[in-house]
Amino acid sequence: MSDAIITFKNVSKTYILYKNDQARFKALFIKPKNPKTNKALNNVSFEITRGESVGIVGDNGAGKSTLLKMITGVAFPDEGDIIVDGKVAALLELTAGFSLEMTGRENIYLKGYILGLEDEYIKEIEENIIDFAELGDYIDQPVRTYSSGMKMRLGFAINVNIEPDVLVVDEALAVGDASFKRKCKDKIKEIISSGTTVLYVSHSAESVREICPRSIYLRKGTVIFDGPTDETLQVYQDYKESVKKKIESAKKK
Amino acid sequence: MFTSIFQEHKGFGKQIFLLAKNELIKTYKGAVIGPLWSVVKPAFTIFVYWFAFSVGIKAAKAGFKVDIGASKAFSVDFFAWMFVGIVPWFFIQDSIIQGAKTLRTNRQFITKVKFPVSTILTYTGLSRLFVHVFLVLLMYAYMIFYRVTNGMAPFSWYDLQFFFYCPLLFLFFLALSWSTAPMSAFSKDFESLIVSIMSGVFWLSGIMYNSYNPDFPTGIKYFMLANPINFFANGYRNCFLYNRGFWVYKTELVIFLVEFAAVFLLGIYNYNRLRKKLPDVL
Numbered sequence: 001m002s003d004a005i006i007t008f009k010n011v012s013k014t015y016i017l018y019k020n021d022q023a024r025f026k027a028l029f030i031k032p033k034n035p036k037t038n039k040a041l042n043n044v045s046f047e048i049t050r051g052e053s054v055g056i057v058g059d060n061g062a063g064k065s066t067l068l069k070m071i072t073g074v075a076f077p078d079e080g081d082i083i084v085d086g087k088v089a090a091l092l093e094l095t096a097g098f099s100l101e102m103t104g105r106e107n108i109y110l111k112g113y114i115l116g117l118e119d120e121y122i123k124e125i126e127e128n129i130i131d132f133a134e135l136g137d138y139i140d141q142p143v144r145t146y147s148s149g150m151k152m153r154l155g156f157a158i159n160v161n162i163e164p165d166v167l168v169v170d171e172a173l174a175v176g177d178a179s180f181k182r183k184c185k186d187k188i189k190e191i192i193s194s195g196t197t198v199l200y201v202s203h204s205a206e207s208v209r210e211i212c213p214r215s216i217y218l219r220k221g222t223v224i225f226d227g228p229t230d231e232t233l234q235v236y237q238d239y240k241e242s243v244k245k246k247i248e249s250a251k252k253k
Numbered sequence: 254m255f256t257s258i259f260q261e262h263k264g265f266g267k268q269i270f271l272l273a274k275n276e277l278i279k280t281y282k283g284a285v286i287g288p289l290w291s292v293v294k295p296a297f298t299i300f301v302y303w304f305a306f307s308v309g310i311k312a313a314k315a316g317f318k319v320d321i322g323a324s325k326a327f328s329v330d331f332f333a334w335m336f337v338g339i340v341p342w343f344f345i346q347d348s349i350i351q352g353a354k355t356l357r358t359n360r361q362f363i364t365k366v367k368f369p370v371s372t373i374l375t376y377t378g379l380s381r382l383f384v385h386v387f388l389v390l391l392m393y394a395y396m397i398f399y400r401v402t403n404g405m406a407p408f409s410w411y412d413l414q415f416f417f418y419c420p421l422l423f424l425f426f427l428a429l430s431w432s433t434a435p436m437s438a439f440s441k442d443f444e445s446l447i448v449s450i451m452s453g454v455f456w457l458s459g460i461m462y463n464s465y466n467p468d469f470p471t472g473i474k475y476f477m478l479a480n481p482i483n484f485f486a487n488g489y490r491n492c493f494l495y496n497r498g499f500w501v502y503k504t505e506l507v508i509f510l511v512e513f514a515a516v517f518l519l520g521i522y523n524y525n526r527l528r529k530k531l532p533d534v535l
Contacts, residue, residue: 015533024534025440069532073367076529088367096365099272101279106271113268114368 004085005166005197006048006071011080013041013066013221040066041077042221050086050165053198055212055229057205057236062218064201068092068168071199086165086197087115094155100144104135104154107143111158125161132187133157134180153180160187166197205233257525258431261369269376276380291384292391295343302339302461303332321465321487321495321502329494333399337493338460338486340392341422344385345482346451348378352430353447356438360535363438370531371524374430382423389415396493411496418488418499425481425513431520435527439534458482484509 017036018024026032041063048054058064069075070082072090097114098107108129112122130139133153135146143151160167169188192198192211202208208215208229215232217225225235262269281287319327319334355377362368397407437444457480458464464477464487477483484505491497499506 021440021442025442028436028439028443074364075532093361093365096361097368099275099279102275106275110268110271110275113265113271114366 003049004047004083005050006046006085006199007081007083008044008046008070009081009083011041011044011070011077011082012039013063013070013075013077014039039221041070043080044218044221044223045080046216046223046226048197048199050197051195052214053192053200053212055200055202055208055215055232056218057202057208057215057232058218059203061220063221064218066221067218068170068199068201071166072168084166087162088166088168089115089159089162089164090168091156091159092168092170094159095148095151096155098143098151098155101142103142104133104139104146105130107154108158112162115162117162125163129154129157129161132161132183149177149180156184160184160191164191164196166199167191168199168201170201205237209233257528258371258521261371262375265369265372269372269379272372272376273379273383276377277383280380288387291387295340295388298343299336299339302335306335306461307331319463319465321463321497327495330399330403333396334490334494335461336392336395337489340385340388341418341485341489342455342458342460342482343388344381344422345426345485346455347381348426349429349433349454350448350451351381352378352426353433353437353444355430356434356531357444357535360438364532364535370528371431374427374434378423378427378430382419385422386419389419393493409493409496411498412492414488414492414499418485418492421513422485425485425516428513428517428520432516432523435524435531438531439527454482458486460486478505478508479512481509481512 015038016027016032017038018027018032019036023032023035027035044063044067056064056067066075068090070077071084072088072092073084097111099110102110105126108126109119109122133139133150133156135150135154138146138150143154146154167188188198189211198211200208200211212229214227215229216223217232217236219239224239225232277288281290286293319329321327352374355374356363356370359373359377362373363370393412400407433443433447437447455461459477459480460482464480464483469477487505488499491499491501
């Protein structure tokens with residue numbers, strides 16, 4: 001289908017693990033010979049169509065964060081191609097990129113600029129953001145005076161209000177108090193129903209099932225299964241149990 | 254590939270100014286005299302050097318003789334001579350040291366959000382340029398005072414050459430940081446190396462003594478000409494003291510321009526080579 005918004009074509013990413021600082025220094029000038037490496041992603045290919053909600057499941061170190069970093073444009077693949085056709089908002093590092101000495105309002109503009117938005121457009125959504133973040137008069141105070149909850153709220157408000165084409169959500173996200181958390185969840189659901197593509201990362205099977213009809217299961221940098229969420233989760237579950245059994249049988253010996 | 258730095262800057266001008274302003278505020282906010290600190294440090298340094306040379310060593314009295322080659326010799330006040338040469342040095346020193354550290358200290362823009370990384374070097378450099386221009390204005394005020402008290406005209410057409418040297422100063426050390434910043438981000442040893450050679454570089458440059466000294470043997474003469482810091486220290490003196498056009502000493506100009514081209518190309522090469530690896534190592 002030509003309506004793909006995110007395309008991964010045989011993407012691989014290898015991290016080089018330098019033995020020590022000298023090795024790092026040397027690597028600046030000479031290519032290291034047989035360095036220790038960690039293959040974070042291995043020949044990953046998939047396509048996500050516009051408006052689809054896709055869950056990404058896998059254990060720690062499966063390559064989930066690397067994958068998301070590549071979609072948001074922070075990290076780059078060693079091999080293969082990534083095409084992201086649209087504006088990406090990531091609910092990953094909400095407070096990243098804030099300038100502490102500038103006011104909340106100035107930071108809205110700054111963040112908007114970073115995301116490639118125009119002044120007029122930011123002006124339009126400014127009030128929505130301020131309303132959503134519930135900062136009151138603090139919006140004209142330097143961000144350095146904010147509590148960590150307030151910073152998170154502002155970051156969240158900016159990211160969800162720019163009408164992204166792709167929204168990347170990490171489930172481990174916890175924003176503010178219970179009532180604000182509910183507001184966030186509702187907002188995410190609203191965004192999904194408005195037809196935005198959502199990538200949802202999680203360890204927990206239940207929340208993925210709730211939100212995404214399709215899921216991708218990663219293990220050690222490889223796509224093990226890509227299909228309907230129920231089937232993906234079944235494969236993931238089976239693998240976890242087989243590992244458990246192995247450990248148990250090893251203990252018995 | 255070759256133009257990635259330029260692409261990253263395209264359409265980002267407004268943000269660069271906003272961020273440069275923010276950088277200045279960040280540096281001086283919270284201090285009682287605020288931006289005046291940007292003057293106190295250089296003023297004290299200038300006083301110390303003047304004290305050491307004029308009072309301590311007594312090497313430089315009033316009527317300090319400067320020979321700028323081509324049978325032109327000047328008798329100038331040592332303090333004025335040093336002042337004009339050391340003002341670009343403050344910018345150079347900050348640009349080299351801070352420029353190398355910038356990517357490491359702004360790592361959140363590299364590892365957390367998508368950001369045109371090379372513009373970090375531009376806006377931090379720009380905030381240093383603001384401070385530099387402020388210092389130049391103070392120095393210019395002093396030079397007008399110096400000229401008037403010595404019976405000279407307060408202004409000179411040669412002063413306008415500042416608008417040739419200053420942008421070149423900014424661009425040269427920006428292009429240098431395209432190499433040094435990614436390399437320092439990669440290896441802390443590289444950063445330490447730069448920091449530790451900087452105080453030595455000061456004494457290898459013609460800031461406290463005349464790099465045009467005609468008594469220098471040819472080898473040392475070319476060693477001096479190869480140092481781009483001399484080009485700027487002498488350039489500022491061309492503007493404000495020597496009344497000499499930047500095109501007059503062609504050897505110096507050509508050597509500098511060749512070096513500038515080399516630093517520029519090397520900067521693009523190093524930046525492109527290391528840019529995509531930065532998020533992994535920071």
